[in-house]
Amino acid sequence: xxxxxxxxxxxxxxxxxxxxxxxxxxxxxxxxxxxxxxxxxxxxxxxxxxxxxxxxxxxxxxxxxxxxxxx
Numbered sequence: 001x002x003x004x005x006x007x008x009x010x011x012x013x014x015x016x017x018x019x020x021x022x023x024x025x026x027x028x029x030x031x032x033x034x035x036x037x038x039x040x041x042x043x044x045x046x047x048x049x050x051x052x053x054x055x056x057x058x059x060x061x062x063x064x065x066x067x068x069x070x071x
Contacts, residue, residue: 004048007055008037 010022013033022030041048 004041004052005034005037007052007059008040009033011055011058012036012040 009030010033013022013025013030017025040051044051
């Protein structure tokens with residue numbers, strides 16, 4: 001579940017802050033986006049699998065090195 005939360009949180013962050021880096025952001029801000037992600041995951045229930053697959057494909061397309069490391 002933590003991997004899903006992190007993936008969704010990064011996607012929310014990237015959608016809102018195109019010019020900034022998730023890795024360079026403060027832990028307070030990242031925790032805020034993780035909370036948004038947890039809420040989205042809880043609301044979507046079973047449908048979260050579709051979102052996670054789409055985010056994984058998008059992440060793999062943008063960062064092939066990160067996708068290999070996660071596998």
